[in-house]
Amino acid sequence: MSLKKHVKLGLSALALSVSLHTVAAEDPIKVGILHSLSGTMAISESTLKDTMLMLIEQQNAKGGVLGRKLEPVVVDPASNWPLFAEKARELLAKDKVDVIFGNWTSVSRKSVLPVVEELNGLLFYPVQYEGEESSENVFYTGAAPNQQAIPAVDYLMNEVGVERWVLAGTDYVYPRTTNKILETYLKAKGVSSDDIMINYTPFGHSNWQSIVADIKKFGSAGKKTAVVSTINGDANVPFYRELANQGIDAADIPVVAFSVGEQELSGIDTAPLVGHLAAWNYFMSVDNDANYDFIDAWVAYTGKEDAVTNDPMEAHYIGFNMYIEAVKKAGTTDVDAVKDAIIGVTVPNLTGGYATMMPNHHITKPVLIGEIQDNGQFSVVWETPSTVVGDAWSDYLPGSKDLISDWRKPLKCGNFNVVTGTCGGKSDVAAN
């Protein structure tokens, strides 16, 4: 066997190690964007990448911040969870970005989390999630369960008079947790357990026939029934199609979804869905000038007249502005300084109110319930009188009801147990 090829092999390894290491230029503020552009999650995440690029462009047009321009660094974790961790490491260690905006799925966040903590980076996470987490380095601009699920259920219970509940979800941690919380909550409200039906389906489930039939059956018991859907992404189109075809309309059994936004609807023939509900903290249809401006900008940026905006985009909008404010406040992009500065920062959201970054790294949000219209938009039928504070640790889970999170000095703890008065688990954050 000729020695040459082996040398080549060795060289390639070396070339790699060298080429991967390049010193980052210091001048612009580097904003890492960690959203899948390929693979299954590209559907949802690629628009968030564009949103960030637009926001950065706008900010630069305003002259950047602290006189420094912002420079986006886009990578593609390709919907592959280990790759998320690797890319996060690449952004922080190699590209030396000052902040990361990214992730959609919980698993991707979980895989990035240790990296961000270890390398003491900043991550803004824009999607509604299951809560039960609070990291010193992560800012959760999406909704926690108490900012979406609970108010939605309240609405159905009080305004619609629902007595029987179907909790249908994709089998992963967000629906599992949300449904656990809702189950406890409903029981606390006196709903008997045989008035609750829980069902889980795999990702991208496309054959809903029997499940929808079951729901129909469950709903024909004479009590007003509603479906609380935590069904994720791709599985929704066939689900709603089946609902429509089996003749379940919103008047009989309304479906309130937590993962269906304008973007998902843009892939569905919405005519049969009119009246079904969704709970979000933002709807494209919100009648508010800030929102209209944002939409106009977005349409202009994408060049598509039918481009839609959705809740995670607003979350990025808020998160980005909060970061900018915090940097101004701190006068530097130094991570620790920004971490301290950002708590309490308040910026306008797109629904005519304000969002504040709370000490538990979650933000205040209004909760809106919208009904699907035939034009693929939601019309708001109900909203919380005031904004709701995101709750990192749910009060309805036995494991976490005693936990609170407060990243301000002196407590500086993500999961402080108010009963034992100790800061559990992740006290050993960021070595450096």
Added chain:
Amino acid sequence: MSIARWLRRLILACLLLVPALATAQVADADAQQLLTALAESSFAGKKAVIGRIAGSGDERARRWLEAFADNKLARLESSGRFVIVLSNRGRNWTLADALTGEPLGEVSRRDVDTIRINNSLRNELTSVLSVLDLKSPDPASRLAAARALRGKVDEGLAERLPGLMADESAPAVHQALEEALAIYRVAEQGDVQAVATLSGSLNSEARAALRNATASDDPVLAQAATRALERIEQKLKLNRAAETLYFGLSLGSVLVLAAIGLAITFGVMGVINMAHGELIMLGAYTTWGMQQLLPGQPGLALILAIPAGFLVAALAGIAIERTVIQHLKGRPLETLLATFGVSLILQQLVRTVISPLNRTVVTPDWMSGSVMINEALSLTLNRMVVIGFALVVFAGLMLIMRRTRLGLEVRAVTQNRAMARAMGIRATRVDILTFGLGSGVAGLAGVALSQITNVGPNLGQSYIIDSFMVVVFGGVGNLWGTLLAGLSLGTINQLLEPWAGAVLAKILVLVFIILFIQKRPRGLFPQKGRAAEG
């Protein structure tokens, strides 16, 4: 709640006093005032206003209420003028004046305040409108109205229903009304005779009424209700069985459609085409494209999409065959790798050229909804069409393979390439045609799937594995096998699902396939003779 009931009673009452098709018109001022009330009062208040509008006897009332029901009644922020939204897509909406009906052209969304409605109001409206419909000349809409009334009847209406029933000609409507009344009587008055009327009904409201009745303290009623319920449950069991079977068939036919093209490229040509899924995807996107080209005629577009989808996929397939597969003759496992690369490229192509987002494919009316066999069993139309389509495609393929020269040549080439060549069959041409055919069929599958599931870049991936399972289970190179395999796997899956749950069912099916292959290493219908050896 109770106030709402009272209101509704009031509305219905006055509605029924109104002559059938009112020609009257209230003064625009009053109309303006009514609508303003509607716009400004709370949801509870709106209920009352609806009543007043309906009661106003204004001929435009219906139009307003309908517009209101589907969120198209609005007020201009600037002028306070009431408008009906004709098109609410995009950032500028086309409007018409609500009172005069004069078109107002496009207006920026910023200036339009739609009047909010929610489900309970919509409920209200349907019953209000349906009571109006009870007087409509068209029996169909009367039937719909009568059906809609079940469970919504109350004292006010109950008193008038017998009268309505008396001058109701159509028996179906009559029966529906009777049930509606019976439900009310059982529920409100604990009337035992009424139970008899309901004992045959499969309607859920009726069941609900009976179920509540069983709990009543009047033993006679309770007993009667229980017996009635039992009888109903019997019927329901049968219907559910039928339903499950139907579900199985429809899932099966989807599998068959997805796999049948593979059965040709893989089974007949021995090419492991990992890009098969993406060919399906192309078919689906063609459907979408067609609907973009012919806006407003989804049905026609869908029909046209069938040949178009076939062509697009077939051409793509031929391209793949020419550029990649022909270089890999006799290296089946390597075709797997190359075509895997192709599939990646195609997916990303769609993502970048069209969009990573799912595309909306509209279901034409004649495919949406379901055929109601009875009130407990209704077969969804889109699935029914797909089942039919699958069978037609299969029959077509059989014809081509058995009856045409191409089929003959294909079989010849697959059995003994060299010999076929020697007999003057142009093997390469046959390859191209065969692969084109297989791919084209994949395209057809795509057209069908676009009516059932997402049309997006990942469409293919979600079917490729199932397709292979079906083909292998059925026995490579045997179309009948594929058909049988697809249908049986689909049915098994559906039978398992109720007690195993969706995920477990799928797992069990896979395990079943694995074990089955142990028993019959060459599938249901193995290829016979020496050709199959090695």
Added chain:
Amino acid sequence: MWLTRPLQERSTQVFLGVLFAALIAVTALHLLMPQDSALYVSAYTVTLLGKYLCYALLAVAVDLVWGYLGILSLGHGAFFALGGYAMGMYLMRQIGDRGVYGDPVLPDFMVFLNWQALPWYWHGFDMAWFAFLMVLLAPGLLALVFGFLAFRSRVTGVYLSIITQALTFALMLAFFRNEMGFGGNNGLTDFKDILGFDLRTDATRLGLFLATGIALAIGYVICRAIVVSKLGRLSVACRDAEARARFLGYRVERVQLFVFVVSAMLAGVAGALYVPQVGIINPSEFSPLFSIEIVVWVALGGRATLYGAVIGALLVNYAKTVFTGVLPDAWLFALGGLFVLVTVFLPRGIAGVLQRRRAAAGPREATA
């Protein structure tokens, strides 16, 4: 001793030479070079290389069955993932009460899904020796049972490939289910330390990297030893003329089973080393597409030449890293294009190109 045979063989010597040279070079550049030097190898790169080496070992395992036995397994990702989960479970248990909820026994995901007690199959994984044993046994047993059934009933060629795919697909679905108690879609993550070493320190990273390198070396030697043995020639014989081998009195199915199991165990080891370095294991490792990708690495590097598999794995994954960074929108084009071009124009992969000068034909190389 049959195991040491390859060591006398020049090709193996060269391979090991280059491998160890690379390991030492990386270590040196990482430890000795100043942070800002252009030659400095960051911990990030070390871990990255470690990951590549895991893939390389996996590829070698696949090449053993595909190249020399003609069994195209589209399910080797399953063995890789099983090894990974075994390791992951160990690492989870090591977290102990440092989890978010501070539960001494239950992993976090069990706590907040209200699991009361540890499922039986989680017991023992707090002991390193047990876990590491499982890293071998779990994939090994699966391969043994599956292979026993499949080979006994002479499932071959495409059929075998497809049911291996079914196997890994079924496992993926199963592990996605949260009831399974493997963390569902989130899988296992947020590991703290391994054998007492903090996973976050660069030292541990380097250690894992070196361990992987050594594992690759050993794995390579084992495969090589099998290949150059009479059994190796027998495997090739079974690959090319199964019936003839049978009529010579060989139990073909046992040959296949033996090699298949060995390969599965190697895959398991690769998985086990992979997990602590990437910091997460989740069911997507079971995804059929991943398994196909592995095969593609092998094809790219050159089938039936173990070192080719290594080259393929390193190359493709390096390309992936570069592309996903440099041209994220287009990297699938590049990757896909690569697969097509290689299979069409380099049927015997890169190794094939390198060998072209040599007279001996591809599989002959096996017995060189």
Added chain:
Amino acid sequence: MSFFEELTHRDRVFEFLAPAPSPVDVRHGPILYLEDVSVSFDGFKAINNLNLTIDDGELRCIIGPNGAGKTTMMDIITGKTRPDTGSVWFGSRHNLLALSEPDIASLGIGRKFQKPTVFEALTVFENLELAMATDKRILPTLTAVMTAEYRERIDEVLALIGLTGLRDRPAGILSHGQKQWLEIGMLLMQKPRLLLVDEPVAGMTEQEMERTAELLTGLAGQQSVVVVEHDMGFVRSIARTVTVLHQGSVLAEGSMDEVANDPDVIRVYLGEEA
């Protein structure tokens, strides 16, 4: 699991400890004995209660038109095909129907296929090495070493089949005839008691045929040989007893001349030639 027992039996790991395969019992005459064997493939009777006995050390030629069931018969003897009815005995001790192909092979029945099948990727030498009668279980094979003695045996055979020159070339490059020989050589390496040879001279030149004839006749005596052949000339040149198969059963049996004059045979078979 039988496989694991095997791994764990330390005593079996070393060849010399392995028990020799049980000897074939031919005290009661025939070495191979087929009785009322029938097999059909979806309706078509390939073998129709066939009776056949081969004596120890005999050289038997089997002829018959295409589709007479010659190859199927071989498949049955070697365990590739299981008959629907009938019994097949190897000597008076071993019921072949109960055994798998490898078992049958290791009992000492070697088979040469109609289409020569050798391991094309391996060298001629390696082909013979694999064929060599040694312990054929996994671990012994894994740990096997090439001793001088083995090498000699292989070289003998190489000389015998005249492929010494091509010793280290891949078998893939051999000519058709050479492959035939190599395969025969592999049979010899197996030291079988019974050789089943399917069309050994197909695609051979005159000289090659003669050599093959010598080879086979030379074998007869210490080993029993069953030759299936179309080439009448060749059959004549080696045949002592000839069996004519027709439609899956024996039509005639006897010396070449007897058979050649048998009216039935002439009708169904030689008819075309005569």
